[in-house]
Amino acid sequence: MTDALHEPGYLHMLPRKTAVVGVASGYGAGDRECQDGPEVLRTMEILRDLENCGGSFHWDDIIHPLFSSGVEPLLVVRDVARRVAQAVAGHLAAGDFPLVIGGDHSCAIGTWSGVHAHLQSTVGADARLGLIWVDAHMDSHTPRTSPSHNLHGMPLACLLGRGEPQLTEIGGVGPKLHPEDVCLIGVRSFEWSEAALLRTLGVRVYFMDEVHRRGMDAVLEEARQHVGAATAGYGISIDLDAFDPREAAGVGTPAADGLTRDEVTRAFGALSGDPHLLALEIVEYNPYKDLHFATAAVVRDVCSALLCQPHAAP
Ligand SMILES: [Mn+2]
Incomplete structure (x- = not known):
């Protein structure tokens, strides 16, 4: 896989639209x-650079909650995640590369359930999905262990x-990920119940001290x-809180x-154009706390x- 990835011209064979x-x-x-x-990132045209470097992209509709205030968050999160899963599976079926921009991290339930459903329907019922979860936190509470009960x-x-x-039954009953197919990177703030x-x-789990010790590339x-x-x-x-607040407030x-x-x-540059990369998600962008739009620049x-596509001909 690695050799093919670095063959000259290989990326010309991957005309994926984002x-x-x-x-x-x-x-x-x-x-x-x-x-x-x-909405702020779309208005800023923050992703326009993707076109300048040989890629192409289009914004789909932004998914909004359909409920008015006062509704139980679980119902809203479930409905939004279902619609995200449908949208993501639809884009994959069309041959496009889904880039999901949150919103809070609970949208991940929809994103990766949608990718999982696509693999099930195209590759087969045994097809497994891998996931790299870049985050300061573990996001691995259950309702029984969570102090805040926040679904993200x-x-x-x-x-x-x-x-x-x-929430676990969105996109079909049963786990969407096998534990051995998942890695977390950048963790430094968590409760012991999630770690357990x-x-x-x-x-x-690659805790932050391991990243410091070995380097992000490795x-x-x-x-x-x-x-x-x-x-x-x-x-x-990618939860943007994985980044240092001095760069991404x-x-x-x-x-x-x-x-x-x-x-x-x-480090991500080494994965650019990897045909095994099926989707990307970037969440938790808060424009009201973004000093000088530095965090938006991180997204870009x-x-x-x-x-x-750095290997493509100029
Ligand atoms: Mn998170």
């Missing part, structure tokens, strides 16, 4: 301001089949091999001592690093 799906929901978070993230702290547990049935769940399941390459070993393809879910739940933009974009750079 289909952007905005998810304007903050119902999974304590603070809902990230619901305005997709639970999506990874849901995708692993643990938690609220109304991931350890019991056998999920590989960690990401190892993670890619880990999530690709037994799967039909893999995705990347525009997030809902900042955590000190994070990843730097330079190390992440350099991450997308360019992964989705531009």
Whole structure:
């Protein structure tokens, strides 16, 4: 796979168009301001660089909650996730590359259930999905362990089949991810109950100190091999709070001592054009906390690093 990836001209064989799906929901978070993230990023034309580097993209409709205020967040999150799953599966079926822009991280339940459903219907019922989860947190609470009960702290547990049935059953009954097909990168803020769940399941977690020690390049390459070993393809879910708040303050739940933009974009460049990368998700952008739009620039750079085609002829 690696050799083919670096053959000259290989990327010319991958005319994938990026289909952007905005998810304007903050119902999974304590603070809902990230619901305005997709609209701000679309208005700023932050992804226009993708066209300048040989890619192509189009914004799909932004998915909004259909409920008025006062509705239980679980119902809103479930409805939004179902629609995200449908949109993502539809784009994959059309041959496009889905880029999901949150909104809070609960949209991941929809994104990766949609990719999973697509693999099931095209590759087969045994097809497995790998996932690299880049986040300061573990997002692996269940309703029993969560102190806040905020649903954006639970999506990874849901995708692993643990938690609220109304969420774990989106896109079909049963887990969407096998624990051995998942890696977390950049974790530094978590509760022991979530760590215990991931350890019991056998999920590989690259805590921030390991990233510091080994470097992002080595960690990401190892993670890619880990999530690709037994799967039909893999995705990347990026919570912007994985980045250091000094570079990316525009997030809902900042955590000190994070990843730097330079190390992440350099490492992601090695994955650019990987045909096994099935979808990308970037969440928790809070435009109201984004000083000088530095966090929006991080979104742009991450997308360019992964989705531009640096090997294509100029
Ligand atoms: Mn998260």
